[in-house]
Every structure is written in C-alpha cells, then in structure tokens.
Amino acid sequence: MLTDAERAYVRPELLEVVENRKSGLSLNWIIGCPLDCGYCVRHLFDNFSMTVPRALMRESEAAALLTGHPFFEPHVTPIQLLNRATDPMLPVVKEHTFEMLRLLDEQELTNHVLVITRWRLSPEDCAVLNSLRHLKVTVLITYSGIDDARVEPVNSEIAATSLRTAYAHAERYRVILYWRPIVPGLNDSPVHLQRALALSSHAHATVFTGLFYKDQIRDYFQAHGLPEPYAEGARRKVFPERLEQAILTAAAARPPGASPLFRKTSCAVAYAHGLPDYNGHVGVRELCDICPAAQLGRCTSGWKQPEARDVAAMAASLGGTLIAVTDRAAVVSGLDEQRRYRIQHHFGFQVHDVTKPHHPHRHGRADLGWPEPAPEAS
Numbered sequence: 001m002l003t004d005a006e007r008a009y010v011r012p013e014l015l016e017v018v019e020n021r022k023s024g025l026s027l028n029w030i031i032g033c034p035l036d037c038g039y040c041v042r043h044l045f046d047n048f049s050m051t052v053p054r055a056l057m058r059e060s061e062a063a064a065l066l067t068g069h070p071f072f073e074p075h076v077t078p079i080q081l082l083n084r085a086t087d088p089m090l091p092v093v094k095e096h097t098f099e100m101l102r103l104l105d106e107q108e109l110t111n112h113v114l115v116i117t118r119w120r121l122s123p124e125d126c127a128v129l130n131s132l133r134h135l136k137v138t139v140l141i142t143y144s145g146i147d148d149a150r151v152e153p154v155n156s157e158i159a160a161t162s163l164r165t166a167y168a169h170a171e172r173y174r175v176i177l178y179w180r181p182i183v184p185g186l187n188d189s190p191v192h193l194q195r196a197l198a199l200s201s202h203a204h205a206t207v208f209t210g211l212f213y214k215d216q217i218r219d220y221f222q223a224h225g226l227p228e229p230y231a232e233g234a235r236r237k238v239f240p241e242r243l244e245q246a247i248l249t250a251a252a253a254r255p256p257g258a259s260p261l262f263r264k265t266s267c268a269v270a271y272a273h274g275l276p277d278y279n280g281h282v283g284v285r286e287l288c289d290i291c292p293a294a295q296l297g298r299c300t301s302g303w304k305q306p307e308a309r310d311v312a313a314m315a316a317s318l319g320g321t322l323i324a325v326t327d328r329a330a331v332v333s334g335l336d337e338q339r340r341y342r343i344q345h346h347f348g349f350q351v352h353d354v355t356k357p358h359h360p361h362r363h364g365r366a367d368l369g370w371p372e373p374a375p376e377a378s
C-alpha cells in the first residue's frame with residue numbers, strides 16, 4: 001500500500017481512483033507498471049518512473065467508491081479495471097483484479113467490465129473469468145507487433161499467445177484483439193498488417209486504432225531519440241486516412257472466420273456480447289460502414305434520439321448547457337469529458353463539445369493525415 005509520504009510525490013489525478021472515460025467508468029486503485037511502453041499514458045501523469053505496482057487502497061474500498069460514484073448506474077455504466085497506470089494481469093496485480101471482479105459479480109451487477117492487458121493469461125486465469133456469473137466481461141488483448149524495443153520493450157508474442165489462450169477458453173467472457181497503436185513507420189508494413197490480421201481469427205472482435213501522440217509522449221520520443229511518427233502532437237488519437245485504407249484493404253482478403261474489424265472499442269465490446277453499442281456511435285453513420293449487417297441492425301434498433309429536454313436537464317444538473325440535439329449527437333457546452341461521457345452512457349447517444357467539432361468521416365480522430373476538414377455536419 002502506498003504510504004502517505006509516497007502519496008505526496010504522486011500527481012493528484014492519479015490518486016483519483018474513479019475516472020469516467022469513453023469506454024467506461026475507470027477504476028484505478030493500483031498504480032505503477034514495469035512494462036515501459038514508450039507511448040504509455042503514464043507520461044501524462046509524470047508517473048513513468050513508477051515501475052513497481054502499488055495499491056492506493058483495498059479492493060473493498062475501491063469497489064465501494066465505484067458503485068457509490070454519482071456517475072455509476074447499476075447494469076448500465078460500463079466499467080474498466082486498472083486501465084490507466086498499470087496492467088491488470090501483471091503477476092502482482094492479477095489477484096487484485098480477480099478480487100475486484102468477484103466483489104462486483106457478487107452484487108449481481110450485469111454491467112460491461114473491460115479488462116485490458118498486454119501481459120500473460122493462463123488457462124487458470126480464464127477459468128476465473130469464466131466463473132463470474134453476472135458481469136459482462138470483455139478481455140481486450142493489446143497487440144501492436146511493434147518490434148522496436150526502444151518504443152515497446154515487451155515482445156508482442158506475449159500478447160499473441162495470451163489472445164490465443166483467452167479465445168480458446170472463453171465461455172462466459174469475450175475476447176478482443178486490441179490492435180494498437182498502429183503507427184506509420186513502426187508497424188504498418190504489409191508484413192505487420194498480415195501478422196496482426198492473422199490473429200483476428202483468435203478473437204470475437206478486433207479493434208484497430210492509432211497513437212495518442214500527446215505532447216508529453218512526443219517529448220519522450222524526442223528525448224530518447226525515437227523515430228517521430230508525426231510532425232506535431234494531437235489531442236485525439238492519430239490515424240491517417242492512408243493507414244486506414246491499407247488496413248481495410250488487407251482485411252478484406254482475410255479467410256472466412258476472422259473476427260470483424262471495428263474502429264471504436266465500445267463497438268467491438270458490444271458486438272462481442274451481441275448488444276448495441278453503448279456509446280451510440282450508430283448516430284455517426286459513416287463509422288458503421290465496416291460493421292456486420294446484423295450488428296448494424298442491433299445498434300439501429302437500440303438507438304433513439306433522446307428528447308432535448310431530458311438531455312438539457314441532465315446537462316444542467318452536471319453544470320453545463322445543451323446547445324442542440326441533432327440526428328448524430330447532442331452538442332453541449334461547459335462540460336468536461338467525464339461529464340459528457342456520463343450523458344453519453346446514460347442515453348447511449350453521442351455527446352460532443354461545441355468547441356471540439358467532430359468532422360464527418362474522421363471517426364473522432366485527430367486531423368493529422370486527413371485532408372482539410374469539410375464543413376461541420378453536426
């Protein structure tokens with residue numbers, strides 16, 4: 001357990017154990033990771049040097065914080081475990097992850113729970129995950145195929161083996177190939193694409209996505225002489241149009257039986273469980289042009305444009321203002337990301353900030369690597 005003296009050196013954001021992210025309410029009661037990926041989000045918290053995982057509190061306390069959080073809705077709010085500053089399957093962390101899953105499952109909660117790992121998963125671990133009775137558990141195995149050890153010291157074969165094991169033993173939980181980050185010059189050669197796409201047969205769904213090239217991560221790349229993939233930093237994930245086209249073309253040539261590709265994490269999670277997307281991406285219809293027809297049907301019938309007065313009331317209760325509800329998204333002002341996701345998860349409908357427009361056909365990504373934006377459509 002982290003002592004009070006040690007806490008004084010940790011940024012306050014990392015001591016906030018519950019944080020609302022797009023894929024779900026995120027519970028981070030353990031921080032520290034030895035895996036040292038060059039693009040780790042720990043750079044954003046000045047925490048990259050903390051390589052030994054340490055608990056901020058016990059599982060029972062953390063579970064109570066989650067279920068007592070004002071943004072938590074039983075059976076509705078998606079949950080993510082230990083996705084910010086450690087890996088939930090590290091040997092010293094794993095038992096804590098499983099204990100948290102048991103605590104939540106005992107409460108008969110049926111919420112989605114996302115467990116994202118790039119580390120080892122054994123058949124015994126799979127048995128624990130299969131023993132959960134209520135939660136909708138999804139294991140997302142992060143695989144990049146990056147072979148520059150300066151950027152990613154952990155061999156991607158570890159993740160590939162975990163993926164095969166997790167998929168082979170999946171009964172009650174679902175498995176996603178989390179193919180990321182895909183970065184020009186590092187892992188976008190035809191050989192890299194073929195290797196990753198071959199793994200997509202060992203998953204219920206596959207997500208492909210880019211790099212969060214925020215300034216702190218760019219600083220790390222520069223300070224360590226790493227090849228810089230982009231000439232500037234970006235607030236959103238970077239995924240150039242050319243790269244997306246190369247992946248979709250290569251994916252189209254896969255043999256039958258490979259899992260479908262998704263641009264968004266929640267789409268893959270929802271598909272894997274046979275449910276509509278909980279982030280309401282179907283309102284941004286061009287996102288769905290690669291989705292299986294049955295899933296598009298599920299999302300379309302599960303999606304409803306909310307009443308403006310209901311969204312306005314929730315926005316106001318969170319301290320913001322509704323600007324408009326369009327047929328794609330609710331547009332709000334005065335709400336940070338965490339509050340916007342609260343509304344988005346509640347209504348299953350996209351919520352965008354009026355000052356950060358989503359350009360059509362950009363799929364919510366950074367502008368880098370795309371033509372000049374077309375006029376805003378929503």
Ligand code: SF4
Binds near residue numbers: 266270277287299
């Ligand atoms: S239909 Fe659209 S929103 Fe639904 S899972 Fe597919 S891509 Fe996502």
